[in-house]
Amino acid sequence: MKPMTIELFPVQCPKCDHVWHTRSTCDLITCSGCGRKISREQALRYYAVSHARGKTPKRGRGRLRRDQRGVSEALSAIMILVIIGAAAFGYYEITRGTTESQQAGLIDMLAASEHRSAQLLTLVYQAENRAAGTLKAYVYNYGTEDAELVRTFIDNAATQPRHIRDGLSGDAITDSIVEPKQLVEMTFDLPQGEVNYLTLETRWGAWYVWRLGT
């Protein structure tokens, strides 16, 4: 496209000392620095006087504003970043509880399921001793993770075994933990009735129910 010729006049704002070129021939022009309406003639004269003296324009409050223009742009960028950062932080803080609880809830459920699936208990044998009034249950963990027994039930009634021993060595087990590949002997008071049910609950919420008796 062929360039066209425009005559531009150098002017200077008497309010803020901003210098620019205008093509306007109107009486009033708008300073591109401070946005004020000023007289075009006054701006032309101010520019001529200022530059005729060969000095920099006198310092005033407008000078500061003009000199800080570049700084204010960088400052505004930094302010935008600060605002975005603060907003992001605030959003994170506000939603952290919900997000973490949802995430933790999902992950905790998966972790508990993983633990449960790795605890594989089986009742391999039971023995009643009516003379001694005891019932012995032999439980074996063929899983890959410790099974910590937290609750024991006989016929839906919470009960504590008289003792828990290692089924092979006979050593007492005090922490109620059945290790992988371990056989444990649990001795209970002999329950009433011909058929009873033994229920075990492990720490991660796994339930095992076995029918006792013949």
Add this chain to the structure above:
Amino acid sequence: MGRVVRVEAGDVSGRPLRREENGTAVLVIVMALLIVVVLSFVTAVLRANSSYTYSAKLASELEAQRGKELLTVAVVGVGENRTVKLSNYGTEAAVIVAILEKRDGMRPAWQGLLVVPPLENRDIAVGTSGKLGALTALGNLFWGGT
């Protein structure tokens, strides 16, 4: 007094055009933050799910192998010179961890690790007289003898 300059048609102000970049930059940063949060959440859940899937698969395989253990336990000899003869007629190897004797509950008559491959026999000498059972590593108890 005036100064003649040449400018391109359409740009009569002589000033550089203002670009609307701030809004786009903010949007990009917010979107990036959202993407990071979502990706971290999805990654954590997928990792936990993968770990659970592996554990569940392992448990399923253990239970399947447990169901495939097929042993016959025969006790030969009398008194203190008895031998437990183990025959595996299943398709999976059986690992014997103990020979248990039925006596006021169960007492171990032998402890150790003995692998019985499929379609093979193994003997274990025991010095007890009660009814005996072979406990495998997968929790199966096979009784034999009297």
